[in-house]
Amino acid sequence: MRQTFDVAIVGAGIVGAACALECAQAELKVAIIESSIVGGGATAAAMGHIVAMDDSEAQFSLTRFSQQLWNTLRTELPREVEFELTGTIWVAADEDEMSAVRNKNRYFTSRGVPAEVLDAAALKQAEPNLRPGLVGALLVPEDSVIYPPTAARWLAERAQQCGASLVRGKAIRLRGGSVEIADGTAISSSLVVNATGAWAPELTPGLEIRKRKGHLVITDRYSGFLRHQLVELGYLKSAHSVTSDSCAFNVQPRATGQILIGSSRQYGAEHSAIDHKIVAGMLARACEYMPALGKMAAVRCWTGFRAATPDKLPLIGPSVTDQKIWLATGHEGLGITTSLGTAKLLVDQIVGRRSAIPIEPYLPARGSREHVYA
Amino acid sequence: MSSPRWDIVVVGGGPAGIAAAVRAAETGASVLLVDDNPSLGGQIWRGAEDNSSLRVARSWRERLKRSPAQVLRGFRIFDQPVPGVLLAESAESVREIPHSRLIICTGGRECFLPFPGWTLPNVMGAGGLEAMVKSGVPVAGKSVVVAGTGPLLLPVAAYLRKRGARVRLIAEQASRAAMLRFATAFASQPQKGVQAIGLMWQLVGVPYRLGCWPVEAKGAGKVRAVVLQQGGRRFEVECDYLACGFHLVPNTELAALLGCELRDGAVWVDDAQQTSVPNVYCAGEPTGIGGVDLALVEGQIAALAATDKPREAQQLHQLRARHRAFAAALQRAFALREELRKLPCPDTLLCRCEDVTFHRVAKCQSWREAKLHTRCGMGPCQGRVCGAAVEFLLRWNIESVRPPLFEVRVESIAIELTVGPTPQVSQGAEG
Numbered sequence: 001m002r003q004t005f006d007v008a009i010v011g012a013g014i015v016g017a018a019c020a021l022e023c024a025q026a027e028l029k030v031a032i033i034e035s036s037i038v039g040g041g042a043t044a045a046a047m048g049h050i051v052a053m054d055d056s057e058a059q060f061s062l063t064r065f066s067q068q069l070w071n072t073l074r075t076e077l078p079r080e081v082e083f084e085l086t087g088t089i090w091v092a093a094d095e096d097e098m099s100a101v102r103n104k105n106r107y108f109t110s111r112g113v114p115a116e117v118l119d120a121a122a123l124k125q126a127e128p129n130l131r132p133g134l135v136g137a138l139l140v141p142e143d144s145v146i147y148p149p150t151a152a153r154w155l156a157e158r159a160q161q162c163g164a165s166l167v168r169g170k171a172i173r174l175r176g177g178s179v180e181i182a183d184g185t186a187i188s189s190s191l192v193v194n195a196t197g198a199w200a201p202e203l204t205p206g207l208e209i210r211k212r213k214g215h216l217v218i219t220d221r222y223s224g225f226l227r228h229q230l231v232e233l234g235y236l237k238s239a240h241s242v243t244s245d246s247c248a249f250n251v252q253p254r255a256t257g258q259i260l261i262g263s264s265r266q267y268g269a270e271h272s273a274i275d276h277k278i279v280a281g282m283l284a285r286a287c288e289y290m291p292a293l294g295k296m297a298a299v300r301c302w303t304g305f306r307a308a309t310p311d312k313l314p315l316i317g318p319s320v321t322d323q324k325i326w327l328a329t330g331h332e333g334l335g336i337t338t339s340l341g342t343a344k345l346l347v348d349q350i351v352g353r354r355s356a357i358p359i360e361p362y363l364p365a366r367g368s369r370e371h372v373y374a
Numbered sequence: 375m376s377s378p379r380w381d382i383v384v385v386g387g388g389p390a391g392i393a394a395a396v397r398a399a400e401t402g403a404s405v406l407l408v409d410d411n412p413s414l415g416g417q418i419w420r421g422a423e424d425n426s427s428l429r430v431a432r433s434w435r436e437r438l439k440r441s442p443a444q445v446l447r448g449f450r451i452f453d454q455p456v457p458g459v460l461l462a463e464s465a466e467s468v469r470e471i472p473h474s475r476l477i478i479c480t481g482g483r484e485c486f487l488p489f490p491g492w493t494l495p496n497v498m499g500a501g502g503l504e505a506m507v508k509s510g511v512p513v514a515g516k517s518v519v520v521a522g523t524g525p526l527l528l529p530v531a532a533y534l535r536k537r538g539a540r541v542r543l544i545a546e547q548a549s550r551a552a553m554l555r556f557a558t559a560f561a562s563q564p565q566k567g568v569q570a571i572g573l574m575w576q577l578v579g580v581p582y583r584l585g586c587w588p589v590e591a592k593g594a595g596k597v598r599a600v601v602l603q604q605g606g607r608r609f610e611v612e613c614d615y616l617a618c619g620f621h622l623v624p625n626t627e628l629a630a631l632l633g634c635e636l637r638d639g640a641v642w643v644d645d646a647q648q649t650s651v652p653n654v655y656c657a658g659e660p661t662g663i664g665g666v667d668l669a670l671v672e673g674q675i676a677a678l679a680a681t682d683k684p685r686e687a688q689q690l691h692q693l694r695a696r697h698r699a700f701a702a703a704l705q706r707a708f709a710l711r712e713e714l715r716k717l718p719c720p721d722t723l724l725c726r727c728e729d730v731t732f733h734r735v736a737k738c739q740s741w742r743e744a745k746l747h748t749r750c751g752m753g754p755c756q757g758r759v760c761g762a763a764v765e766f767l768l769r770w771n772i773e774s775v776r777p778p779l780f781e782v783r784v785e786s787i788a789i790e791l792t793v794g795p796t797p798q799v800s801q802g803a804e805g
Contacts, residue, residue, distance in 0.1 A: 037743045044746050080747075149746040220754055220781060256749075261784070274777055276455030276791065283788035294785035299754060301777055301787070 003165075005031045007350065008179050008189035010171045010203065013043040014148055014339040015328050016195035017155035022343035024162035026351050031187055032156060033179060035170035039152025042197045042335065045304020047216065047252055047262055048148040049229055050337045051088055052140060054107050058313055058361035063334060064113060065357050066341030067142065073340070080150045082255035088143035088229045089118070089126060091249070091289065092135045097233035101138045108140065115140050129225055129290050145229060145252050148336050155339075171196075174203050176324030191350065193326045194319075198305040200329040204319055209330050212308040213266040215279050220297040223257035232289065247282040249289045259296070261286045263333075265306075272303050306332045314338060316345050316362040326350075327364050379796070380406045382680055383460065383473035384443075385451050385628060388416020389666045390658025391479035392434050393673030398477070399443035401681040406471065407443055408462055410450040414438075416481050417501060418666055434670070446471075453777035453787070454632055458653075458796020461786065468786040472793045475653045475680045478629050478641070479673060482622035482659035484526075485762045487710075488724050488732065489717040491591030492618070500530040500619035507537050514538030516614040519600050521545035521588040524621035524708045525665070532576040534617070541580045542611050545602050547587040547620075548708050556707030566667075566700070587714065591616055603713075621708050623762045624660045630775040638662075639765065639772075646679035646687060647672055653796075655680050664701030671697055715767050725760040727753020732767075741770045754781050 007023045009016045012034035023030040037044075050070045053063045070083075077083050092098040101117060108115040118126060118137045126139065160166055169181035174194060179187040194204050198211040232249040250262040264282045269275065279301055287294045309315060309330040319325045328342050345362060348355040360366065382398045384391045387409030395407040413420055419431040438445070449462035449469065460471040484501045491497065498506070500520060507513050518539045520531045523546055531541050546553075586604035591597045599612045626634075629641040635650035636642065640662040647655045655676040658669035671694045678687035718724060720733035728749040738744040741764060744751070750764075751757025756779075761772045778787060 037740065037746060040742065040746060153747055217784070217787065219784065276453070280455075280788050280790060283784050284790075287785060287788060294783065294788070296784050297754070297781040298778060298784045298787055299756070299781055300752070 003031075003188070005029045005165075005187065005189035007031070007191045007193060008033060008187050009193040009195050009328075010174065010179060011041075011195035011197065012038040012152065012156050012166070013041050013195065013197055013335070014039060014046075014152040014155065015197070015331060015335055015342055016193070017152045017159065018339040018343035019193060019195060019328050019346050020159035020164045021155050021162065022347040023350070024159045024164040026347050028347075028350065030159065030164045031167050031189060032159065032164055033167045033169060033171050033181070033187060035168075035182075037149075038156045038166075039149035041199075042304045042306060043152045044149045045214070045216065045302055046148050046333075046336050047250070047260055048146045048151075048336050049088070049143065049252065050146060051143045051229075051334070052108065052113050053334065053337075054104060055312060059334075060107075060111065061357040062314070062338050062341050062362065064111070065344075066338045069340035069344065070144070070146075070337075071142070077146070077151070078154060080147070081154055082147040082150070083144060084146075084253070084255050085142070085144045086227070086229050086253055087139055087141040088231060089123070090138040090140070091123070091130065091230055091232050092137055093232065093234070094135055098135045100233050101136060104138050108138075113140065114142055127227060127230060129292050130230070131289055131291055139228070143229060145254070146336065147255070151336070171203060174325050176322050191324055191326055193328050193346065195328040197329055197331070197335070198307040200307060200327065204321075204325060204327065206321065207315070207319075207327070207329075208310055209315075210267060210308045211270060212306040212332065213264075213269040213303055214262065214306060214333070215264045215274060215282055215301065215303050217261045217279065217283060217298050217301045218254075219259045219261070219293075220299055221257035222259060222296060225292070226251060226253040226259050226290075228253070230289070245278065247278065247285050249285050251286060251290065251293075258299070259293070261293070267308075272305075274301050274303055307335075308332045314342060314362055315364040316342050317349050317359070317364055319364050378404070379458075379472040379474060379793070380404050381473070382406075382475050382477060382677070383408065383471055384477045384479060384677075385460075386416065386479035386481055386658070387411070387414035387445070387447075388418060388479060388481045388658065388669065389431075389434070390481070390669035390673035390676075391416070391477070392438050393670045394477045394479055394657055394677040395443040395445075396434065396437045396441050397674045397677035398681050399441040401678075401683060403681045405441075405443040406446060406473070407438075408446045408449050408451060408471065410448065412448045414445065414447070417483075430666070430670075450780050450782075451628060452779045452782045455791055456795040459791065459793055461789070463780075463782045463786045468783075468789055470789075470791060470793055472796065474796055476632075476655065477647075477673070477676045477680055478632075478634075478649075478654065478656040478660055479658045479669070480625040480628050480660050482624050482663055483758065483762075485620040485623045485766070486618060486759055487620050487714055487717050487763050487766065488722050488760075489589055489591070490719050490722050491593070491597070493723050493726060494591050494593050495596040496614060497591045497597050497616045497618065500527060500617040503615060503617040504530045504533055507534065512537075513615065516540065517542050517612060518615045518617060519543050519545065519588075519602075519611050519613040520617045521586075521600065521602065522619040522621070523547045523587075523710065524619060525704065526619060526622070528570070528573045528577065530617060530619070531580060532573050535577065535580070539615075541577070542613055543602075544577070544580060544582045545586040545588060545604075546582065546584050547711055547714065548584060549711070550584045552707045552709075553584055556703055587711075588616065588618060589717065620710060620714070622659065622663045623765075624663060626660050627758075627775050627779050629654070629656055629660055630773075631777060631779060645691065646684065647676035648679060653680075662701065663705065664697060665704070668694065668697035668701050710766055718767065724763065725750040725753065725757075727755050730760075735764065736768060741772050742774060756780070
């Protein structure tokens with residue numbers, strides 16, 4: 001007898017896994033369809049930060065809401081998820097950036113996010129391995145990091161414990177009412193959710209999602225060298241740029257003592273191979289900020305693809321073309337943070353619950369002219 | 375400052391690499407031989423003052439010295455940032471190595487299978503213990519058990535004995551029947567038969583058990599005894615050192631990074647030793663474990679083919695075929711037995727770098743899943759130890775090579791290239 005599901009989620013990355021758990025907890029009959037490894041795509045490639053971001057009001061509400069969900073979940077996370085409350089330090093290299101620090105501080109504190117402006121001496125004390133001559137920084141102590149693949153697996157396993165089914169197979173076509181799998185079978189479901197990240201347009205043609213390639217490097221273990229996630233204020237310039245390739249200083253201490261070095265952003269690079277010029281530029285930037293990184297042993301480089309939308313906000317809800325095909329994608333570099341918030345907003349819409357934050361900025365139908373072709 | 379573009383770069387200074395560098399340089403091509411060790415010779419010839427192939431080694435080394443080939447010692451190739459340029463790091467610096475053609479002679483490494491107690495101090499790789507003794511660690515008067523499989527167990531045992539170790543037992547997992555079949559292969563290779571007899575002579579009085587393998591190392595703080603199995607029987611032998619080796623596996627990482635096709639864990643090559651990637655050749659162990667003699671012939675063929683001397687290369691094909699037949703017989707004889715797949719217990723450590731137990735890895739569906747979800751193979755050795763073990767134990771395909779091939783300094787990856795990719799080289803038309 002063929003099973004019929006309420007919701008079939010395609011893609012068991014951290015977003016799909018979080019959505020599956022939220023569906024299962026709302027007593028929906030849910031299937032999660034994964035062609036490869038749970039958390040093996042952009043989730044595995046990601047840095048794994050859980051951060052409050054203030055690019056836009058909508059980005060702030062979703063990241064902060066999600067961050068609070070993570071903090072609630074924190075005590076339940078198994079050790080291998082490697083949750084570390086590192087905090088983020090936004091590093092200012094000059095007076096311009098320092099004024100950006102003060103703006104950021106006002107923004108965060110007025111919205112209830114703890115933050116603290118550090119002067120040069122306080123920054124030196126917080127992170128002694130930063131180069132001399134930096135002007136100051138903003139410390140955001142509630143930011144944290146996790147190891148994303150095991151987080152996705154844990155969410156998927158919990159979903160299964162709540163009754164979700166994990167289906168191994170490659171979805172090749174989504175229809176309102178079913179998902180066709182490459183082996184010829186079909187999963188029948190009232191709703192279908194496309195949570196395949198940067199690959200979402202393959203299953204939902206016309207989505208305006210572009211692959212935005214990133215490179216990362218991880219070092220051997222150097223416990224204590226780095227204490228917080230560090231990001232240069234220039235990161236904003238890099239992340240904001242919608243067209244060109246860019247690099248920014250962004251390092252994280254991992255629970256293992258390793259240091260994760262990012263970050264780069266590239267459009268139009270479809271191949272997963274490592275681009276030496278980009279990696280070299282990214283590492284050179286990191287060494288400018290933390291000269292001692294240069295002598296440290298790098299163990300591995302890798303790449304991944306962020307799912308970028310034109311307005312840098314994810315797509316959460318029914319697609320414009322088919323009300324039975326829903327979307328949970330377009331999270332760009334914030335999918336680890338916003339996975340939990342996305343799952344809440346998605347299921348709120350499915351079951352008709354009131355959401356904790358306004359849902360409109362993330363609806364795929366927002367200004368549909370701008371976001372969907374055809 | 376821009377580096378010259380070498381006609382031929384040879385990676386690896388063991389027998390295959392030395393032979394390749396010599397033959398290529400003798401044709402007049404500009405040749406650079408790069409080796410990660412301060413001294414050439416590879417695992418087999420390095421520091422081999424009493425090796426049975428000493429004379430052969432000496433004559434090739436001398437020929438290399440007379441040839442115009444340049445040698446770069448102590449540099450490890452860790453990446454190919456753009457086609458035709460390799461990056462190499464030494465203890466002090468990093469270098470770009472631009473080239474038109476490449477010959478990969480990266481050798482093999484010992485395969486180590488995990489069993490309960492294998493992480494106890496003084497349980498070592500057979501080659502590892504030999505290297506340690508060569509570097510000055512005394513074993514005189516120490517009890518040693520040499521166990522595992524493959525033709526290298528005997529020379530290791532002989533060497534340790536010569537250094538005064540009391541070799542209590544050599545345990546070879548291959549069956550008596552398999553070894554008898556293999557012995558017939560000696561008939562066509564009298565020289566190898568002589569070498570073997572020579573070794574046996576050095577080992578007179580040492581028990582040599584066939585169809586026997588280690589199942590557990592016991593001890594607190596360090597190994598005290600090893601439990602071995604032979605047939606249905608288990609017995610214990612006390613020892614100060616347990617030297618284990620389960621034959622060799624090809625070092626294919628550089629070839630894989632360059633996109634060369636692998637088959638059955640070895641680099642695929644055509645008759646001219648060319649890989650599936652144009653202008654990239656491969657010789658010796660990476661193409662399949664075959665020993666020194668095969669490596670020397672393959673290195674020469676690769677060099678002659680890469681310097682557009684196909685006719686001269688062809689003259690060596692027959693010799694290569696003979697050594698390959700011997701290598702195939704060797705592989706069959708020392709094939710790992712099924713029982714060894716059950717060596718590790720669920721809580722036996724599989725990945726030493728990241729402290730991952732066998733059972734956590736076995737729960738996964740693939741090597742990549744194991745890496746992502748357990749960190750197996752993600753440590754400094756980059757899976758070079760546990761990867762080969764997992765390939766055998768779980769029959770997984772170990773794929774996905776990523777730069778850097780070895781741990782390197784962050785600043786070495788961060789260098790700005792001064793040379794661009796190799797312009798397309800036309801294939802040799804001679805012959």
